[in-house]
Amino acid sequence: MATLLPDTLSATAAELADASTATISCEAACQLLRTGDDKLPALLASAQRARTRFKPGVITYSRKVFLPLTNLCRDYCGYCIFRHDAGEPGAHTMTPDEVMEVVRAGERMGCTEALFSLGDKPELLFPQMRETLRHLGYKSTLHYLEAMCEKVLRESTLLPHPNPGLMSAEWLERLSRVAPSMGLMLETTSTRLLAKGAAHDNAPDKEPAKRLRVIEDAGRQSIPFTTGILIGIGETLEERVDALVAIRDLHARYGHIQEVIVQNFRAKSGTPMTHWPEPDRGEMLRTLAVARLLMPEMNIQVPPNLSDPHYADLLDGGINDWGGVSPLTPDFINPEKPWPHLEQLQQRTEAKGFELRQRLPVYPEFVDRAAAHSDLLAQCLGSVADAAGYARRAA
Numbered sequence: 001m002a003t004l005l006p007d008t009l010s011a012t013a014a015e016l017a018d019a020s021t022a023t024i025s026c027e028a029a030c031q032l033l034r035t036g037d038d039k040l041p042a043l044l045a046s047a048q049r050a051r052t053r054f055k056p057g058v059i060t061y062s063r064k065v066f067l068p069l070t071n072l073c074r075d076y077c078g079y080c081i082f083r084h085d086a087g088e089p090g091a092h093t094m095t096p097d098e099v100m101e102v103v104r105a106g107e108r109m110g111c112t113e114a115l116f117s118l119g120d121k122p123e124l125l126f127p128q129m130r131e132t133l134r135h136l137g138y139k140s141t142l143h144y145l146e147a148m149c150e151k152v153l154r155e156s157t158l159l160p161h162p163n164p165g166l167m168s169a170e171w172l173e174r175l176s177r178v179a180p181s182m183g184l185m186l187e188t189t190s191t192r193l194l195a196k197g198a199a200h201d202n203a204p205d206k207e208p209a210k211r212l213r214v215i216e217d218a219g220r221q222s223i224p225f226t227t228g229i230l231i232g233i234g235e236t237l238e239e240r241v242d243a244l245v246a247i248r249d250l251h252a253r254y255g256h257i258q259e260v261i262v263q264n265f266r267a268k269s270g271t272p273m274t275h276w277p278e279p280d281r282g283e284m285l286r287t288l289a290v291a292r293l294l295m296p297e298m299n300i301q302v303p304p305n306l307s308d309p310h311y312a313d314l315l316d317g318g319i320n321d322w323g324g325v326s327p328l329t330p331d332f333i334n335p336e337k338p339w340p341h342l343e344q345l346q347q348r349t350e351a352k353g354f355e356l357r358q359r360l361p362v363y364p365e366f367v368d369r370a371a372a373h374s375d376l377l378a379q380c381l382g383s384v385a386d387a388a389g390y391a392r393r394a395a
Contacts, residue, residue: 073119
């Protein structure tokens with residue numbers, strides 16, 4: 001498709017937005033992120049037209065249980081309340097029985113995704129975690145995660161989707177045999193945010209080059225992969241566009257990125273960024289629209305609970321997915337922001353003129369790619385996916 005050239009940057013934002021049949025340049029994307037309120041409707045209309053050409057009439061979601069396998073983590077991000085040090089009140093590593101208790105409860109409620117979130121290699125920092133793993137019978141947190149993913153596959157109808165942080169190519173390959181998809185948020189390509197006092201100060205696993213390497217390694221192995229950006233943590237608009245373009249370019253090379261999450265920063269009490277300003281509705285809509293115009297044929301997702309009560313307005317930005325929503329477990333990353341009730345999610349989506357459809361943690365167009373990684377996955381996917389690759393228990 002054509003690309004808007006730099007000499008078009010003198011055009012108005014509305015004129016740029018009208019060029020919705022083209023992928024846009026980085027320069028144009030930055031200009032559109034600065035669109036004034038008077039030109040915003042034209043930008044949104046352009047993003048909506050791009051979504052209609054990609055996937056008309058349907059907004060998807062994944063019905064999930066959220067499993068915080070361990071909240072011990074060696075990184076100290078300035079906005080996070082999920083992570084704990086060993087021995088702190090609230091620090092916890094789930095046992096296999098605890099995992100399966102939640103999985104079976106989710107199974108009864110029609111869930112099809114077991115989302116595993118966990119701190120990044122906590123045993124490298126905490127001797128207590130090494131002792132916990134020894135007691136459980138595993139060499140590392142990733143060995144334990146691998147075993148729990150396989151247990152979920154063999155003993156339930158749910159499909160695992162792990163978010164374990166940085167991984168080697170070997171671990172990507174191992175987990176791809178027991179999970180149809182996995183994820184790692186890029187968050188940002190800004191190395192400035194690693195500086196003292198910035199959002200990723202004392203968070204070595206958030207170094208952008210390391211995260212891009214994992215996403216690329218997943219592409220080399222044809223693993224359906226979820227990634228995305230976290231906006232409002234101190235990045236410039238140019239850096240925000242740079243992160244989106246980095247994701248777009250990796251997908252152009254390997255075709256493996258199943259969705260891009262655009263997540264908005266929410267300030268949390270007790271963190272270094274407690275008083276940091278949050279992105280407003282206009283900033284979210286502009287970022288979503290620009291993401292859609294940069295990647296017109298990408299599944300773009302936004303978490304509805306982080307924009308409640310007005311999350312339905314975000315459909316105007318050109319998204320086509322709400323991500324994982326749980327009828328059972330809280331969002332342990334953002335526990336102060338409950339998920340919308342699924343009935344409400346359906347009503348609000350339909351009020352905007354869309355059908356809400358339940359997908360698996362792996363998107364329909366990536367099911368065959370996931371199934372190729374192991375016979376076990378192929379068998380499990382075959383039992384829960386309908387003919388089109390959506391969840392059989394569609395909402």
